[in-house]
Amino acid sequence: MSSGQLRQGLLQPLDDRLVRRLVAGQFPQWAGLPVERFPSGGTVNAMYRLGDGLVVRLPLIEGGAGDVLAEREWLPRLSPLLPAAVPEVLGAGEPDEGYPWPWSVYRWLPGEIPEAGALREPALLAGDLAGFVAAMRSVTLPDAPPAHRGGPLATLDEPTRSAIEELRGLPGEGFDCDALTAVWEDALRAPAWEGPPVWLHADLMPGNLLVDGGRLSSVIDFGCMGVGDPACDLFPAWNLLPAGAREVFREALGVDDAAWRRGRGRTLSQALIALPYYRETNAAMAGNARHVIQAVLAERC
Structure with missing residues (x-):
């Protein structure tokens, strides 16, 4: 999928500057934290580190907007029932600054992505x-x-x-x-x-x-x-x-x-x-x- 296809529907490029404006406008308590794109193989959402302890997750396509809302609704209820940590929504962002879809701020979860053929245990x-x-x-x-x-x-x-x-x-x-x-x-x-x-x-x-x-x-x-x-x-x-x-x-x-x-x-x-x-x-x-x-x-x- 090309970057043009991914960003279809966005009114302006999704980059560090836009994420900073979104955070500053809706979550001023985090406005001074550094923002950096986190590399990911995902195709539906972009992730940006926000300081050391947070991550901003934003849909790249319209179809991802419903996923954001579903996670807000269900993750707080599922979390205490599961044996592994799951994302914790700390901020529910809304469309603004030309960005058209809901987005969220989560607590950063440390760890490594496992690689087939290179598992330790x-x-x-x-x-x-x-x-x-x-x-x-x-x-x-x-x-x-x-x-x-x-x-x-x-x-x-x-x-x-x-x-x-x-x-x-x-x-x-x-x-x-x-x-x-x-x-x-x-x-x-x-x-x-x-x-x-x-x-x-x-x-x-x-x-x-x-x-x-x-x-x-x-x-x-x-x-x-x-x-x-x-x-x-x-x-x-x-x-x-x-x-x-x-x-x-x-x-x-x-x-x-x-x-x-x-x-x-x-x-x-x-x-x-x-x-x-x-x-x-x-x-x-x-x-x-x-x-x-x-x-x-x-x-x-």
């Missing part, structure tokens, strides 16, 4: 992730929204098959697209979830996780959260964890064969769609997509 991290997913599933807060990725797997069939066909023509990728199609069709044949919808983070990508000493310390970016098929929160099994830790994750959650197949299919679908879209513009997203595809193919061998 993969089995322990797998247990931590399973504990977080299990805690999300146990939430009983009423009136939950549907999760962004919580619906039937069949709704992803057309875009997933289109992505596989696009992948066939991409130079330098070299994946077995017939094998990928077989994995996808196996997921579609898996029995559907028949229980009540459960709470999900629904976007457990490595970039939305923070670790300290190899262990999970925080989970961020809850913009996709809501209720749906529990298989939707199995993403880390293939986008982050090596094979042995993947089994630790599965066993800790007690995932049956049907849910595992659906979860693998969902994770693969996300990667297949992301790779041709981001391969020239977002190295982090494209790299993780390749990792998922390789992990799924290796598991199926």
